Amino acid sequence: MKRLALIHTLAGVIPIFDGLCRELLPRTDVVNLLDESIMRDLVARGHLDADIRRRVCRLALAAQEAGAAAAMLTCSSISPCADTAAELVTIPVLKVDEPMAMQAVRRSDLIGVVATLSTTLRPTVALLHACALRLRRRVRVVAQLCENAFAARAAGDIARHNRLIAEGMQRLARRLAARQDFQKTRPPTIVLAQASMAEAVSSLKLPPVIRVLTSPRLAVQHAAHLLDLS
Secondary structure, three states, X not given: OOEEEEEEOOHHHHHHHHHHHHHXXXXXXXXXXXXXXXXXXXXXHOOOOHHHHHHHHHHHHHHHHOOOOEEEEOOHHHOOHHHHXXXXXXXXXXXXXXXXXXXXXXXXXXXXXXXXXXXXXXHHHHHHXXXXXXXXXXXXXXXXXXXXXXXHHHOOOHHHHHHHHHHHHHHHHHHHHHOOOHHHOOOOEEEEOOHHHHHHHHHOOOOOOOEXXXXXXXXXXXXXXXXXXX
């Protein structure tokens, strides 16, 4: 039985990935490696510094030492660390948001990004542009930060967290529809930058022309396909 290591910075996303892995990777041994101090320090510092990168790399090394066939970073804020970590281990280090970003770029020329932290918003926008370059496409990216949503989740107020995200997505949808190039592009896509935001989608009512992508399911499906883990 192959082993997949999931590297988390928030305990709250573990049930999301546990459920998806039971469904999509029933014959895979999934282990969770959690360090919530990484997210706390990242939010406090406002950027990925060398110290945080080293700590993520140590978790990737721990995954390899535990016999994992691959490691996945389930936090978009630390996705940029995957490339550095991959140079230190002999197993793939996957970015949770990369399959979502690739699909968004393939689908749309106009992409909205919603995040609850600026430390996640910036790398997600950068990843979308990097994926567009890889696929030789031109995209326009419009960003929307949902102020106070992360603090609400940290305080245990999931209802307020989800409501603020829904409101932010409604604002972003209006901004996309107001753009002059809205009618000239393929149907626009909104991506949710953080795995923890996925549960907020169910209550949304957006214009049917706007597609919404979240990262968890796409990431687990990609891991299953890439590593033949299914």
